[in-house]
Amino acid sequence: MLILPWVFGIMVQPVQAQQELNCDETYTVQPGDWLSKIAQKYFGDPLAYDRLVTLANADSDDDYTDIENPDLIEPGWLLCLDLEGQTVQPEQPAESDGATPELVGPVWRWTQSQMNDGMIWEPDVPANYTVQFNPDGQVAIQADCNQVSGSYAVAGSRLSITLGPSTLAACGPQSLGDQFLTQLGGAAIYFLQEGSLFIDLLTDGGTMQFDAGGTAGGEQPVAGPPTALLKSWQWEKQVNPSDGRETLTSNPANYTLTFNADGMYQFQADCNQGSGSYTADETGAIRFQPGPVTLAECGPQSRYQDMLTMMQAVQDYRLEEAGAVLVLVWPAGGPEDIYRAQ
Secondary structure (H helix, E strand, O other), rough: OOOOOHOOOOOOOOOOOOOOOOOOOEEEEOOOOOHHHHHHHOOOHHHHHHHHHHHHHOOOOOOOOOOOOOOOOOOOEEEEEEOOOOOOOOOOOOOOOOOOOOOOEEEEEEEEEEOOHHHHHEOOOOEEEEEOOOOOEEEEEEEEOOEEEEEEEEEOEEEEEEEEEOOOOOOOOOOOOHHHHHHOOOOEEEEOOOOOOEEEOOOOOOOEEEEEEEOOOOOOOOOOOOOOHHOOEEEEEEEEEOOOOEEEOOOOEEEEEEEOOEEEEEEEOOOEEEEEEEEOOOEEEEEEEEEEEEEOOOOOOOOHHHHHHHHHHHHHEEEEOOEEEEEEEEOOOOOOEEEEOO
């Protein structure tokens, strides 16, 4: 069992380094830091933490702290940084407490989170999990089928996010919306690298990674959805291509999907109704971004939840029978959902 020295008020006296070195820069350990995170930020490689240990233990300046255990560092320790030959420029602190221009503007899409316990969270559709930092200190978040507002504060590389009001739609069992929001609420430090945003979490939690998905008001106009989709469809059945097994919908008229020209859709899923936005193009790609949905209990035979899961999962579509049949296609190995025009 690891006993942290500060639990009992006992301060570990750092061993001072032995050799005089010239440090290009210094770094003060912050709460929530760990060596691999610092190495990732300054050297572009989390496995380069041993370089930090070597530098710390080789310097004879009493201001720098010798590192006896790479897994145990304390806020306030001063580290020596030798940046010669580094592959990544370290992030420069902002001149004020305002957000840097690189953080503000883009719609950041969550690609993954790597937690310190080895867990990796990776959304199937990054475009359904986004965060946008606005110049007025407000933040707009899409957490799967829900929209969340809030505020944020930046001081140098430190970042805090305060979550505010949220819609309360049920996004389905495969949703990572709750995990996404929990992690954002634990933001501690951010840095930008090769066009990606990284947010380190409090209490050594891990690191979230985002890719830029465009800027509000700065995108080129997007072509409208294919006109062949712009009608109401009834869900007839689900087919498993691997074995040909079919699951029929007992009452297709209770399960409908309507695409509008403005990029919005409405659906009826048994005794529930909902809406959202979608994108589709002539190549056959389609993405749903769910919005509000009612949460009535429809009974044990209902396929309400199956329909919600389908809209989260499908990535492609095709039209058959001269446009009278719409086939929504899951990722490779998944089923196909068959809809017929009303």
